[in-house]
Amino acid sequence: MRRIFLALGLAAPEEEVRAQPLAGGVSSGIYRVDLRSGSYCVKQALPKLKVAKDWKVPVERVFAEIGYLRTVGAMVPGHVPQVLGEDAASKSFVMAFLGPEYRNWKAELLAGRIDVETARATGAILGRIHAATADDARLAAQFANDADFHALRLEPYLVETAREHPELAGRLLQVVERTAITRRVLVHGDVSPKNILLGPKGPVLLDAECAWFGDPAFDLAFCLNHFLLKAAHLPACTGALMDSFAGFLQAYWPQVRWEPVAALEQRVATLLPGLTLARVDGKSPVEYLAEPQRQAVRRAAIALLQQEPASLASIAGSWAREFA
Incomplete structure (x- = not known):
């Protein structure tokens, strides 16, 4: 996770990157990261959903979500989160964090x-x-x-x-x-x-x-x-x-x-x-x-x-x- 924040220029080389798990969602790991540059949300696709019945899905779906948010963000600005960057290796991406006013x-x-x-x-x-x-x-x-x-x-x-x-x-x-x-x-x-x-x-x-x-x-x-x-x-x-x-x-x-x-x-x-x-x-x-x-x-x-x-x-x- 540190790699993506360094690559995006959101974390300083000496800065520690700590991820705090957020509640909600059955299909992905969702984390909050607080840095000197601001607060961010990281989402990582899971191969098995957190439900009672067996439900396995391809992790590549994360790229469909990234594409949707970028496509729709240009059509209805402000009505989807802003994608700041992605990491293909970990099947994850970084979004702007939406705070308690939401x-x-x-x-x-x-x-x-x-x-x-x-x-x-x-x-x-x-x-x-x-x-x-x-x-x-x-x-x-x-x-x-x-x-x-x-x-x-x-x-x-x-x-x-x-x-x-x-x-x-x-x-x-x-x-x-x-x-x-x-x-x-x-x-x-x-x-x-x-x-x-x-x-x-x-x-x-x-x-x-x-x-x-x-x-x-x-x-x-x-x-x-x-x-x-x-x-x-x-x-x-x-x-x-x-x-x-x-x-x-x-x-x-x-x-x-x-x-x-x-x-x-x-x-x-x-x-x-x-x-x-x-x-x-x-x-x-x-x-x-x-x-x-x-x-x-x-x-x-x-x-x-x-x-x-x-x-x-x-x-x-x-x-x-x-x-x-």
């Missing part, structure tokens, strides 16, 4: 502090990224990370859930196949509140190691899923969470110019219940749901999968009736 969106939601404007801002930023990268052949070649995306997202979420629910395997695997072959925009792949910091200039997207040129429906469904899951955990906040669900989409839809909104919405609506079920029965279950809540989410998600909802409004309405 709040974690997941922590805010779990505390019951639901801000619809945050959801709108996130939807708008994601829409800008998708619109700016749509059908870009250069980016499609750079982020042709199909195998990594399958290993990081499609297999542990949807394929694993199909194993747990063989009666639903046909529907789930059909969604997997459709998602895998739809290549339209630069996808973040992990648009989750835990990976979004709320700072002075609005949301900042973190953890882009799943970056892939693919289906924008995945980013949308992945984020919307968390409003549903938080409603199951905090039923008193269901109204505000469903308002956030709607606000996120209202800010996102006007950016869509690469395909009809109705076509994209239909893919999101059929993907979303599968991802919801995956967060109780896949390889990465959410940790905050008690067993009765997990059972309720499972029942509601299965019902939606069987109905094959045509619109996201119908999913939000059904969820509100179930959990409010």
Whole structure:
């Protein structure tokens, strides 16, 4: 680690470089380094994720994240961390450290502090990224990370859930196949509140190691899923969470110019219940749901999968009736 800071000119030759591990994340080692030149964040990809089920992924995914942050940083400045340098040998990179003025969106939601404007801002930023990268052949070649995306997202979420629910395997695997072959925009792949910091200039997207040129429906469904899951955990906040669900989409839809909104919405609506079920029965279950809540989410998600909802409004309405 000392080598990269010396190479970047961030540490003096005689200066000691100490790394302090930071909490959070299941896929990487994340460290804070304080030097005379400032404070920095180092991220190093792990070959095996810190979850109960066996989940091994290629460490080369770190280069997809570096590429995403640099690409998107030029499109929405200030809404992703600044990459300062990388070290190919250790599969790690250095970012600017974001201090205590940045709040974690997941922590805010779990505390019951639901801000619809945050959801709108996130939807708008994601829409800008998708619109700016749509059908870009250069980016499609750079982020042709199909195998990594399958290993990081499609297999542990949807394929694993199909194993747990063989009666639903046909529907789930059909969604997997459709998602895998739809290549339209630069996808973040992990648009989750835990990976979004709320700072002075609005949301900042973190953890882009799943970056892939693919289906924008995945980013949308992945984020919307968390409003549903938080409603199951905090039923008193269901109204505000469903308002956030709607606000996120209202800010996102006007950016869509690469395909009809109705076509994209239909893919999101059929993907979303599968991802919801995956967060109780896949390889990465959410940790905050008690067993009765997990059972309720499972029942509601299965019902939606069987109905094959045509619109996201119908999913939000059904969820509100179930959990409010």
